[in-house]
Amino acid sequence: MSLGAERLSVVRPSETKAMAARAAELRDQGEDVITPSAGEPDFDMPSAISEAGIRDGRTKYTPVAEVKPLREAIRKSLGRDHGLDYGIDQITVGCGAKQVVFNALLASLDPGDEVVIPTPCSVSYPDMVALAGGRPVLIPCDEFHGFKLRPKALDVAITPRTKWLILNSPCNPTGAVYGRSELLALAEVLRRRPHVHVLSDDIYEKLTYSAAFATMAAVAPDLYARTLTVNGVSKADAMTGWRVGYGAGPLALIKAMNLVQGQTSSHTSSISQYAAIEALSGGRHHIEEFASAFLERRDVVIGKLNQADGLSCRVPAGAFYAFPSCAGVIGKRKPDGKVIETDADFATYLLGAFAVAVVPGSGFMASPYIRISYASSLEDLTRACDRIIAACAALS
Template sequence: MIFSKKAEQIEASITLAITAKAKEMKKNGIDIIGFGAGEPDFNTPENIQSAAIEAMKEGLTKYTPASGIIELKEAIVEKFKKENNLNYKPSQIIISTGAKQCLANAFMAILNPGDEVIIPTPYWVSYPELVKLSDGVPVFAKTDEKNSYKYDVGKLEKIVNDKTKAIIINSPNNPTGSVCTREELLELADFAKRHDLVIISDEIYEKLMYEEDEHVSIASLSEDAYKRTIVINGVSKTYAMTGWRIGYAAADEKIIKLMSNIQSHATSNPNSIAQYASLEALVGDQSSIHDMIKEFKSRRDYAVERINKINYISCIEPKGAFYVFINISKIIGKTIDGEKINGSLDFCDKLLEKGKVAAVPGVGFGLENFIRISYATSMENIKNGLDRIEEFINKLR
């Protein structure tokens, strides 16, 4: 029997695979410290939980409009206006089952077979696969550690062509934690205008920033950028609601209409209860965000300082999100117990097996000789986990 050739080209998520393997080892009684998770370790705030319970009691458990309830759309419109200087109408908003579905809807709405999408390397693991599922072609733009892994417009000019349809911007970035400045975004907006590209701006980590600079949405920089940008966001990271699966997107009315039509056949509406909980997240008490950011910053500061004191590895300081992208290039070729480390996958396999620490290999993000760890875990785990990594590295020959 012949199965879908497209489906057979899709790679499994390395992030989820590592997390699953670590969980299985934990289940078998092995003491594992997991640095793989891309989710806050905090519970969803109580006011949001209460809103979900109230929604159930009120019978708000039925189908909703496929693209989401109007109350939540209006709250998102207000959020964009107040926080991002962006003016949308509810008809320009779609609510989906997580930001990942928003991205999938967006690619299906804009791509035709053979259309190319520029993706920065390193990238979030699902970008290339979502593009391929929509019959597009991922084209990778290499970035430089010295430039905090951000786009170089000069290099972009060398890969753009008449097949290029879109460019992905992810700020704050997963896996590097880098954040684009207003000036850098203006350059990218101008690049997109010159080549008539759709901008996919993934802003899911917008609130998780640790410096004084404010998050800037590229769609807010000019009328042209506004018209050509699809803004992707959600409640998962900001409100510790990963399992609730609510994301949202804003764009030109025609694009949102296409995305909504696609969603209406693929999944219909996102979870009704989670939508009402998300409404409370956006309009209710925001103090939990500040507490979470304060704790993440403390963890980041410790992790970065500690990592840069360990032999053979180094990292840049992430400005946002909750990941550290660690350079392990000096370790490649070394051995442990007679076994050679040939790349990031080897390193992470042996670190999990012998060091009892789960990290994600950089090859999953398109960049070999790096690993990603998440500091969305307790300070105790961070300290113990980095101690174990140092102990593991000290055994290398």
């Protein structure tokens, strides 16, 4: 008898993790693999943050919702940055923003409930919805409109079974950022659909370049009670491995999420929690330096990708991802004579023949595209892009 649960039949392995694993295998074999595929800053976490984590030997169990000083730091941060007023019991902390999102879905979805997800989207959203018993409703958002959800498309997608709309801004993988006016237009649709809640995944909030960040609960205060605002310290503070994400929202939802967490992970690392307090309360002066470096890298990467025969890439407004179309290479032949039929074929070709790991757009529910992270060193990014240009030139 198989030990695999039937519910897993609807879940795909993470394409980003799979590509990282394949690249690691080649590197172990001695290949000079460049991996602009991971969504992880290459900067070191500021020492003040790590030192705060290990100070005083804070190594014991904490409350499920996490320690009060951390939730208080989150509460103050949301108030300071966005004018959002949450009670401490309206805030929960998990093992990264991903767990917070999953806890919310598992705590709120009944079988058949629908979750509207604009695509391209994070590789995990549709599978987390399915794993929680819901049905992901994917809305393609085309490049012409900046990969962003339009009000009419949202209105058409909503049914009586719709429970959530997931909005990720800045977006992984496109770098799209929703402006205030765009959120207000979506809010106008949601006002007519009071049964729909908003899950606002703001994890890349601090990394914007050519657009101002806005979040739904602040832009549309009348939707505050229907919005879960999700964020964390992984991306902006280079703390990916420390696993601290948080959510702020309606008290009943937060209590339900804590119930889920109490019977699963219990809480994230106590050491990580105290480090996150320092990250949120210590001024975060390092973020300006990080963002400036990402901007320089972005401009180099976009400029080079647009030199590659068959690729075209719009300029992302936030996060640290480029999402070029590879439509121009589909149908071309590799040097071995085989035809590139999909973006996955192209990604496999780049890794196998030119030792560059990218993630196919199909993993993000959008083809034919590839995702390239510019959270690597400028030297590695330049080498990777030069290899991509050479790979495209070798096609016929």
